[in-house]
Every structure is written in structure tokens, then in C-alpha cells.
Amino acid sequence: MMKTFLTVREVSKTGILSEYALRLMLKSDNPPPHITINKKVMINYPLFIEWLDTESKKAVNV
Numbered sequence: 323m324m325k326t327f328l329t330v331r332e333v334s335k336t337g338i339l340s341e342y343a344l345r346l347m348l349k350s351d352n353p354p355p356h357i358t359i360n361k362k363v364m365i366n367y368p369l370f371i372e373w374l375d376t377e378s379k380k381a382v383n384v
Contacts, residue, residue: 327357327364338374352377 325332330348334341347354348363355369 324367326366326368328367330363330365333365333367333370338371 330341330344333339333344339347344354344365348356354373355366357364357366
């Protein structure tokens with residue numbers, strides 16, 4: 323069973339995106355679903371996958 327919240331490094335280890343790309347996304351105007359605890363960013367992985375799918379569909383339909 324996979325955890326719901328993953329660190330940026332854990333998400334990058336899934337192979338979807340690099341750690342650098344994820345950190346750039348987090349600084350953007352439309353960041354992926356996440357929470358920040360102190361300085362640690364935790365990404366809601368199931369919502370991130372949905373968000374990524376939605377964003378990629380927007381990019382294709384532009």
C-alpha cells in the first residue's frame with residue numbers, strides 16, 4: 323500500500339518527474355497539491371497524479 327503524502331524526493335523516485343522539475347512546479351503560480359510542514363513539502367500523491375493529468379490535458383487543448 324502506498325502512502326498518500328510523499329516528499330519531493332519520494333515522488334521523484336517514482337520516475338514521473340525529476341526532483342528539480344517538481345521543485346520548479348512547487349514555485350509556480352499553479353503548484354501541485356501539497357502541504358508544507360515547517361520546511362518539508364509533502365505532496366498528496368493521488369491528487370498530484372490527477373492534477374498532472376488535468377494540466378497535461380489543458381496543455382494539449384490550448
